[in-house]
Amino acid sequence: MVTSEKNTSLPEGSIETKTTRLNLGPTHPATHGVFQNILELDGEKIISTEITIGYVHRAIEKIAERRPLYQITPLTDRLNYCSSPINNMGWHTTCEKLLGIQTPKRVDYLRVIIMELARIADHLICNGVMGVDAGAFTGFLYLMQYRELIYEIWEEICGARLTTNIGRIGGFERDFNDVAFTKLEKFLKEYPAALKEFESLLTRNRIFMDRTIGVGGISGERALNYGFTGPNLRAAGVDYDVRVHSPYCSYQDFEFDIPTGTTGDCYDRFLVRNGEMWQSLRIIEQAYRKIQEFKGAEATVFHADVPEYYLPEKADVYTKMEALIYHFKIVMGEVDIPPGEVYHSVEGGNGELGFYLISDGGRSPYRLHLRRPCFIYYQAFEELIKGSMISDAIMVMSSLNLIAGEMDG
Amino acid sequence: MALSNDLIRQRLIQKFGEQVTNIEEPYGMLTFEVPKELNIEVLEFLYNDPELSFQFLTDLTAVHYPSYAGREIAVVYHLHNLVANCRIRFKVFAPIAQPDVASATKVFATANWLEREAYDFFGVNFVGHPDLRRIQNVDEMDYFPLRKEYPVEDQTRLDKDDEMFGRGGSFDFGNRNDDGSPRLTPQAGEENVERLGESAGGSR
Numbered sequence: 001m002v003t004s005e006k007n008t009s010l011p012e013g014s015i016e017t018k019t020t021r022l023n024l025g026p027t028h029p030a031t032h033g034v035f036q037n038i039l040e041l042d043g044e045k046i047i048s049t050e051i052t053i054g055y056v057h058r059a060i061e062k063i064a065e066r067r068p069l070y071q072i073t074p075l076t077d078r079l080n081y082c083s084s085p086i087n088n089m090g091w092h093t094t095c096e097k098l099l100g101i102q103t104p105k106r107v108d109y110l111r112v113i114i115m116e117l118a119r120i121a122d123h124l125i126c127n128g129v130m131g132v133d134a135g136a137f138t139g140f141l142y143l144m145q146y147r148e149l150i151y152e153i154w155e156e157i158c159g160a161r162l163t164t165n166i167g168r169i170g171g172f173e174r175d176f177n178d179v180a181f182t183k184l185e186k187f188l189k190e191y192p193a194a195l196k197e198f199e200s201l202l203t204r205n206r207i208f209m210d211r212t213i214g215v216g217g218i219s220g221e222r223a224l225n226y227g228f229t230g231p232n233l234r235a236a237g238v239d240y241d242v243r244v245h246s247p248y249c250s251y252q253d254f255e256f257d258i259p260t261g262t263t264g265d266c267y268d269r270f271l272v273r274n275g276e277m278w279q280s281l282r283i284i285e286q287a288y289r290k291i292q293e294f295k296g297a298e299a300t301v302f303h304a305d306v307p308e309y310y311l312p313e314k315a316d317v318y319t320k321m322e323a324l325i326y327h328f329k330i331v332m333g334e335v336d337i338p339p340g341e342v343y344h345s346v347e348g349g350n351g352e353l354g355f356y357l358i359s360d361g362g363r364s365p366y367r368l369h370l371r372r373p374c375f376i377y378y379q380a381f382e383e384l385i386k387g388s389m390i391s392d393a394i395m396v397m398s399s400l401n402l403i404a405g406e407m408d409g
Numbered sequence: 410m411a412l413s414n415d416l417i418r419q420r421l422i423q424k425f426g427e428q429v430t431n432i433e434e435p436y437g438m439l440t441f442e443v444p445k446e447l448n449i450e451v452l453e454f455l456y457n458d459p460e461l462s463f464q465f466l467t468d469l470t471a472v473h474y475p476s477y478a479g480r481e482i483a484v485v486y487h488l489h490n491l492v493a494n495c496r497i498r499f500k501v502f503a504p505i506a507q508p509d510v511a512s513a514t515k516v517f518a519t520a521n522w523l524e525r526e527a528y529d530f531f532g533v534n535f536v537g538h539p540d541l542r543r544i545q546n547v548d549e550m551d552y553f554p555l556r557k558e559y560p561v562e563d564q565t566r567l568d569k570d571d572e573m574f575g576r577g578g579s580f581d582f583g584n585r586n587d588d589g590s591p592r593l594t595p596q597a598g599e600e601n602v603e604r605l606g607e608s609a610g611g612s613r
Binding site: 245 | 544546555559
């Protein structure tokens, strides 16, 4: 803690003679990531904030300019790493839009299951951490075993847990195995009870309510002007959801509600995320039922027929000429991407995750810009916490679901 | 509700006439270009017109086209009308020698950091921006890394050339001599030799 000598910025009526400068971050436990906020304080009241980000900037956009499409998927893992499958799928669907690939319905539904599991994994961490930052560790730990279960499902499908690199352009690298489906059934059976218990721990908890209601509120209009999307925008009462507005992966086939709040404060953000977890469960159940209804060849398909971008079966590579050629071309990154300019977005864990891809006909993108929701709405943080206490700043920070990896890109 | 691309195009031409150029619809999204002096006027027109009301700035970024002489830097705006659920995209081009573009922060608060990012990586000078500083990179940095003259890979590597990425030398990243061999500045070469020598000699 450093005390500054100036007191010029003190508001009228303050009993202090000096402002205090407090570094919140870069490695503060409450930032849950690496970014810095320099708070200028009048006693315990926040006068102004200076935000520094970029500590984990990895130049993903620049690297992507020299990578074939399939090598960019692992880069997207590192954006919002609490829900990397959504980023992976967002990238795959962007490529498919550019290349004009139609995926089979079963692939769409499998993807929906993966994405909604990711949304639950993302929201349960965020809401759990809100409890932790308010002093209640129980809920966080209680839900953690279900995130573990989600990770196990992903592990069955792609072999990885956190940075998943799940799926391929056109579908999945292999079909889901029985263990994955058994674990999914277990999750669908057990998670509702756990989520209910989690809610009963916090939702009507007097301390938690006092810490969050009326803290860090934002009006819908202001939130839109700040480019808010996702749960943070919906908590402010604007029911914008990419899954409904521009459906991808056959989201139009599912029935679900968009939970919204009214005041846009921390409590509303918490409620919206909890509501979304229930809706995600609904979607997964519907998708799982739809998958079981497929008959014949449709029941086993797990990728679209795009030999130029989808790696052939290994057995075919050794025995068939075409498969060998495509395998070589894909692995060596020698597939030309048709020229074009496409913007595609998906509903990520914390908002509209957009991919703006320009191809000049080369083998790698000419330019890729990632619309990272976290980066865009974090600039409102200063406005959200101005005039409030330090403890409120902590709550606002955890309720915004800030992921340093996504912020820095 | 129904807000078609044709209608938007009509309204734009009605208002700005021939200053709206290069109208395209790649993948269904209306895309056009306006002179860079007009960018705020166009943003405000699209924002305030009761029928169009594009009041959500989805994305703002820049692109570097070294081959477009005199208009190398493009600033791209993605706008969204959430009620009619319609997206559009428009671009302004600026010369790299003096990439001045008016700031959109007066219309959209979200433009603040997005413009700082575009400045950080491309050096676009957003005139009227309240706080135009670098945002991801360190303040001391003296170049704009996403410009095409800065190659991603180590310039001494021969296996990762442009031809690898289907650009066969037609595209100048600035790291090649005319005969196609990698361009090494004497200083950079010497440094490399020194660094290699150090690691080989082993100070440990």
